[in-house]
Amino acid sequence: MSTYWVWIGVIIYIVISLFVAVISRRGNLTDMEGYFLGGRKMNGFLSAMSYSATTYSAFMMVGLAGLTYQGGVGALGFEIIYFIGVSLVALFGPKFWIAGKKKGYLTPSEMMGDRYESQTVAMIIALSNCLFLIPYSAVQLAGVGYLLQGMTNNAIPFTVGVVIATILALLFSFIAGIRSVVWTDSLQAIVMIITSTIVVLLVIHGLGGFSHFFDTLKQNHSDSLAVPGNGYFSFTTFLSMTLPWFFFSLSNPQVSQRLYMPGSLRGLRNMLMGFLVFGFIYTLVSVLWGFSALASFPHLETADLATPKLLSSHLVPPVLGVIVMIGILAAAVSTIDAILLTLSSLFSRDVYGNVKKGTSDAKQLQVGKVILPIIAILAFIFAELKLNLISVLSVASSAGLIVVVPAIFGTFFWKRGTAAGVISSVTIGAIVVLIVEFTGMEPPLNLGSGVWGLIVSTVIFIVVSLVTKAPVVKALEFVNIKVSDAKKIR
Template identity: 60%
Template sequence: MSATAIWIGVLIYLVVSVSVAWLSRDESTNGRSVSMSGYFLGARRFGGFVSALSYSATTYSAFMMVGLAGLTYTAGVGAFGFEIVYFVGVSLVAVFGPRFWRVGKAYDFITPSEMLGHRYQSKPVAVSTALTNCLFLIPYAAVQLAGVGYLLAGMSDGAISFTTGTVFATIVALVFSYIAGMRSVMWTDALQAAFMLVSAFAVALLVVHHLGGLSAMFGQLAQVKGQVLTVPGPGFFSFATFLGLTLPWFFFSLSNPQVSQRLFMPKSLPALRLMLIGFLCFGLVYTLVSVTWGFGALLTLPGLPKADLATPRLLASNVVPPVLAEVVMIGILAAAISTIDSIMLTLSSMLSRDVYAHAAGHRDDARQVRFGKWVLAVIAVLALIFAELQLNLIAVLSVAASTGLAVTVPAIVGAFYWRRGTAAGALASILGGSAAVLLLFASGLHPLGLSAGVWVLPVSIVLFVGVSLCTKAPTKTADEFIAHSQWMKV
């Protein structure tokens, strides 16, 4: 596909999306009276339908259509099992989602780290959680930027460089974030999610039709690449590798703050339930589509130099009509940008609410919002620098980031279900778990043949429980917090 055709499609996408973002502004995000809740949570006024589409667009980003398709191209059907484990893990939202929403409403929490700081009565817990999330989420944002870079470079056959794609995505994500904060992100996400689901499904049907139908496609896979239909398949997914990748992914909906922060935003519990149901329907279809793309690319484009090029090269091939390929390209681009701007807004809200506000010793919303807007650009630049390294498979890098974020899971579960949990225990699990993850990744060590993805939760749980039992718990605050999470009238 020519670079000119690609840029024309991108320009149309920008005009429509920026218009939607601009129209989404209201009194909570425009003018001097802007508040933290208004800018970073959309004033908690989102309905279930918009929330479901936005939650889907934020979660299913470049990882799915570029990363999961590439992982399927490399590892075969094991990639589907890997993603289904995450899909099952979303059931955690059914348990924790209403609790997040209730305490968020009761205490006016802006960030998940603020919630943990209050529950454990500890500013260091809030600060350490915010900084740990920055440490591991900025690389995840970089993965999304890399997805855009590979997409534009692959579809244009190099006419658009990887760097041009990543810089473009960074600028667009910043524009959406600055226009109206989370309101612009939510509404553009909703538009993008519907757009990308329909277009991606259409391409999956074309790929299957080109290969003679589902039976014929799997018949060819069995005949030509039979091992991709088994586990471990081509050898990528040993049991230890599968376990190390899927365990952190299972807890994604709790550990990733750009996702768990969304649980504060629906206007009511029925809206929250609709958000979850809509997301599950979206996710199942999108997973099947991504895996189908990976198998289709494997049959039509064998021997690619880089697995993450499977989707771009498939869209640029004669299998997909140019107009539809461009529509899908824009959908993937939009999905990646929706995740990037959500991550940037979440991290900037944490840094302004839980780090800057504590350091400055004030609770002035206007000053926090100003600081948050300034730090957005810093986060974007750091993500861009990391993306330019072009490291490894997108899917594997995504899970590596989730491995680090999983250190917060024991403290989150303990906040709602274990009154005996303490600030010292939460700090030990978050900081000690992070140190263990970094050490294992840096050294390449695999104790007992198991990766950091397997060790992160046991280490964090032992530290949280062990240190909590040796220190005094804020039982009164814990009782009030847990009671609000269960029984608050709304």
Template identity: 60%
Template sequence: MLRVPGVGFFSFTTFLGLTLPWLFFSISNPQVSQRLFMPASIGALRRMLLIFLCFGLIYTLVSVIWGFLALVAIPDLERPDLATSALLSSNLIPPVLGVIVMIGILAAAVSTIDSILLTLSSIFARDVYGNLSGNKNDARQLLIGKWVIPVISLLALAFAWMEFSMVAILAVAASVGLVLMVPATIGAFFWRRGTDMGALVSIIGGTLFVAGMYLTGNSFFGLNVGVLGLPVATILFIGGSLLTKADTAHADEFMHAASNAIPRKA
């Protein structure tokens, strides 16, 4: 049961390449990192991150044990993706517990989908439409975002309906691509010398590097892009920032406004 399928594919380097991008999930995924702006204080932010890390550990253990349970209870299962539905519909799980689990899964899925739709529509309305058109009106951007949501939803539904076998591959590739934003995100909070040009160089240059790696066999000195993506993006961010001038005036203004907006105890 503990043997990895395939011959020679799952080496330690492969495991590291698949795992490393997900270590920064709470920072790299926009639908999650947008919650960095919600806590009322640094203490609340710290508690949120610690609880998120604990939940991730528990969720991983539950998922692995659940998979082994399905392997033992239903050894002739046609597709591994059917493990959860097969177990919940079997006589091994009480119906009441099965209903509770399904409600939890549905709630988690809806919450995640809502966050992704909100993030994608906001990115299009503010960063794409707002910058290209020059229209900074919040009401107009909100309207554009509302129009984009059903379009994205229909595209996602069509993609899911076709059941492409490449979904798992795209998920891994997306995690590698999103981790390129981690250096710029951390730098925005903790490095005053970081610049907008450094962030652009890091994200765009990192994207080109990731695309080039995938197109040329995904191997450089025996390492895959999951291992090399983050170091390359970090080097580009630091180098691009050191070669350009930081806008410390706006940074100080932003930090002053943020500190005044945080409620303080009497």
């Protein structure tokens, strides 16, 4: 692909999205609630587009496509199980939203700290989120580096791609906090969905249309259309991969924090429904993309090459190839900027705010703005170092974040849940995940680290809670929240 056109595409993308970020500077940006939650006044459509762009990273058109190439239709199942898990928003969304409106929580960890009446709970959850999400951002940044490098045959070096992605993510989150993230996310979501859909339709048309396309798969790669198929997606592998992602909408703070933002419960509903429609299309498109690579280039050395190979093939016109590449770049940046902003709010509110007692809202915001570039630089350094440690932590991220899930369920559904239960379950659960990932040991029953992390943290949370004393009054406040309570909130 011509480097000239890649640069032109990248420059146009930067100029337009920066323009959008700058014009999004409206409303109150001088307090924590305004900067990190948009004053809890976000409308449904923007929330939906931003939720989509934040959730779906470069993984979809590169990683998921590669997974489809390698393991077949099981990759679709993997993504659909995640998709089903988003329904947890229907259960937890109104509770988060109502609790946030009533008490002014800025982060899920702050809310849990209050529910369990323990600042240590807030700090431990915030720190464990940072531990797993900074390496995850680093891998996203590295993804951009590899993408630009691969598309231009090394004319754009790895580091240049990583620098571009870091600076953009930082600017999008810094310029107007969540407002610039949401507006640029929305633009990027639209670019992602339109470009990928067009290119997939074009490629399938080039391969002889849907029916011929599936006939080719059936004749030459029949294993790819069933599970376990070629054996890649054995049931235990499938279960181990999907379980952490099933709880993604709760366990990942950059998306669960979104539950505080819509201006109304109606807006929250529109966010959920809008996301589901977007996710349905984007998932099918990404999987069909992977299948197209399999039908066109069945003998690639590694599945990672599926997307670059297809993009630079005769099936995709060069200009469209550049546009899709920008779509993938946008998918990565829109995920990283949201994570940066959320981690900055977690650190300033739950770590700094608790360590240094009595700090004002303005001071916390100032710390948040200072910490934002520091987190970005850390992610950049991790991406540049290409350390094995980082990729292990990144793979462990979905598994590592899952250990907070029992505590989240306990917040709203179990009045016996205690701070000691949360602290021990999150700490020991995270250690279990890290041991499994770092040692590369074969976990019992062949179930992955996330499954064991969830089992261990659930058992510990229940047992320790039962032998310690719960804050009954506070617990009941949370357990008794009902959707109808929203009527009392103005």
